[in-house]
Amino acid sequence: MTATEAPAPATFESLDPRTGDVVGTHPVHDEAAVRAAVARAASAAQWWDGLGADERRGLLLAWRAVLVRKLDDLAGVVVEETGKPIDDARLELVLAIDHLDWAAKHAEKVLGRRKVAPGLLMGNQAASVTYRPYGVIGVIGPWNYPVFTPMGSIAYALAAGNAVVFKPSELTPGVGVALADTFAEIVDGRPVLQVVTGFGETGAALCRAPGIGKIAFTGSTATGKRVMAACAESLTPVLVECGGKDPMIVDADADLDAAADAAVWGGMSNAGQTCAGVERVYVLDAVAEEFTAKVVAKARGLRAGSGGAYGPMTMAGQVDIVRRHVEDALARGGRAVVGGAESVQPPFVEPVVIVDVPEDSSAVTEETFGPLLVVNRVPDVDEAVRRSNATAYGLGASVFSRARGEEIAGRLRCGMVAVNGVISFAGIPGLPFGGVGDSGFGRIHGEDGLREFARPQAVARQRFPLPVPVTSFSRTAATMKALVGLVRARHGR
Incomplete structure (x- = not known):
């Protein structure tokens, strides 16, 4: 290298977790590169906001059409970087497209100017509220659903009139690049949606970058706290969606076939790597034996791996957490009715169902993020609710009950509840998605999600x-x- 040559930028490789094969090479964007991206986005944000709601809606719907046209190509990238089955990748894209459609079509109504009654004492005033974009939104996305989850922020932020700088997980950078490339087709390459790739320091640089109006983060609780600390230095607002330890309650009058099917799918799909998936089941004594038998029959029919029901653990380190939780549950007296410690065969984990696990086991108190389902008996619904709420997390939950599903749902400390279903709330674009406690705060999706990416401005005119x-x-x-x-x-x- 001569004195006039600049050093080559650092790069990293994206791997197929099933095989370890390299599927892509991406730059490690440093602080200077991240700041440059944010500066470009700030300029693009003015153009994007200036288009007005109608024109933005048209462009977002055109992006929707591109995503539909390229659905299989994008799903292929998801499969390469996560290892999940192709139809799971397609489902993720279908849901993301539906949310994009909703955000584009509802942004003007939700965020447009609305009149406010001034009251008797200020009756000489005309009052109104408008919602203005922040400018540039930084989105830090996860690897488990690398399209659907970040699009819950990206689509709604764009619909609200912001530009976006997206930092995908280092495990799925190619998915982020592919998404941004499809949007660039619609806006003639303008940097309204950009991607920066790299590791934790790239995300930290995005949090610190001057010109960032808000950060939307999805990931672990520990990383979420670091994101908040970085943003606190500049008082940058944050939306934090972290993990969960989501319970399912099965009442005595539940449809047990449907409940068992939902428990197994909610606990095992995507190799259990779902923040709002089912990790704990509390089933009433009266139906516990029958319900558990149905769960066992369904779970024993699943296989991980090529041609199986789900793929590998996308993040290699997660295998150790799953193994530790399985071993702790068994050491504390839990009884494996499907699989066991031998089910952990990196990079795959076969289905594991353990019953009668003490509530202080790490398999009950910590997020497993793997295909491990804990099924515990309870004497009544009151005890089921108490145990469900006895955690620092509070993301989602499921309730199976013919007579009192919504009543039970109202007693749960969490952000979302599916009654006689599982994770159904995530597929409804008009419903807000987010948690409480260690599961984070703020909301994506729905009207709340649109307002999350806009700042209210009150105007009083005499x-x-x-x-x-x-x-x-x-x-x-x-x-x-x-x-x-x-x-x-x-x-x-």
Whole structure:
């Protein structure tokens, strides 16, 4: 290398977790590169916002059409980088496209100017609220659903009039690049949606970058706290969607076939790597034996690997967590009815179902993020609710009950509940998605999701002056006496 040559930028490889084969090479964007991307996005954001809601809607719907046309190509990238079955990748894209459609079509109504009643005392004012874009939104996405989850922020942020700089997981960078490339086709290459790739430091640089209006993060609770700390330095607002330890409650009158099917799919699909998947099941004693038998029959029919029901553990380190949870549950007296410690065969984990696991086991208290389902008996619904809520997490939950599903749902400390279904709330674009406690705060999806990426601006316009000024140094004692008398007459009874 001569003195005038710049050093080659650092790169990293994206691997197929099934085989370890290299499927892509991507740059490690450093702080300077991230800041440059944010600066480009800030300029593009002005153009994007200036288009107005109608034109943005048209372009977003055109992007929707490109995603539909290239659905199988994009699904192929997802499969290469996550190892999940092709139809799971297609389902992820279908859901993301539906959410994009909803956000594009509802943004103007949700975020447009709305009148507000000024009240008696300020009756001379015309009041309104508008929702203005932040400018540039930084999105830090996960690897388990590398299209659907970040699109819950990207699509809604774009619909709200923002530009986006997206940092995908280092395990799925090619998915992020492919998404941005499809959008670039619609906006003639303008940097409205850009991707920066790399590891944790790239994400940290995005949090610190001048010009970032808000960060939307999805990932672990521990990383979420670091994101918040980085953003606190500049008072950058954050939306944090972290993990969960989601319970399912099976009531005595539940449809047990449907509940067992939902428990196994919610716990095992995507190799259990679903933040709102089912990790704990609390089933009433009266139906526990029958329900468990149905779960066992379904789970024993599943296989991981090529041609199987689900793929590998996308992140190699997660295998050790699954193994530790299985071993701890068994060591504390849990009984494996499907699989066991021998089911952990990296990079795959075969289905594991363990019953009668003590509530202080790590398999109950910590997020497993693998195909391990804990099934515990409870004497009644009150105990099921108590155990469901006895965790720092609070993302989603499922309830199976013919007579009192919504009643039970209302007692659960979490952001979303599926009644007689599993994870159904995530597929409904109009419903907000997010958690409480260690599962984070803020919401994606729905009207709340659109407003999450816009700042409210209140405007009060004087229509005519008051005969007796109140907010003026010309105010008299008689004016205040009349005002106080009016308040006492109206509100003092």
